[in-house]
Amino acid sequence: MFNERLEKFRKELKLRRKEMAAKLEVSESYYSLIESGKRNPSKNFIEKVVLISESPEEYWIYGIKKEDYVNTRDDFKSLKKSLDAILDLGSIKDIDEIFDQDNMPKDSLGKLLIAALKADMKYMIEKRQR
Incomplete structure (x- = not known):
């Protein structure tokens, strides 16, 4: 799920929730709601995570692994x-x-x-x- 991937990514960066929220330019409470799965991320939030992580949107939304991404990504x-x-x-x-x-x-x-x-x-x- 999105929130699990987000938490894993944050931990890989060795950041606390507050630091990750700042990196994504959102409030700590909004970030915590998303990471805990109590709230769905906005499109803007997802776009920021994609930019920071350099992982495709399909990974964040659907869990498609980078190695499988080439087979599912829309052309252009x-x-x-x-x-x-x-x-x-x-x-x-x-x-x-x-x-x-x-x-x-x-x-x-x-x-x-x-x-x-x-x-x-x-x-x-x-x-x-x-």
């Missing part, structure tokens, strides 16, 4: 989350605004990867707008 998950956040902010009108022509790769492999990335991002934007 990080790209989708990042693009959704950018679009939610309304800070771009065209995907080409993101890519600075002066800093583009000069080699053909880099150019190929950037072209593929741009094509996928354009498709994801179009799909999201439907």
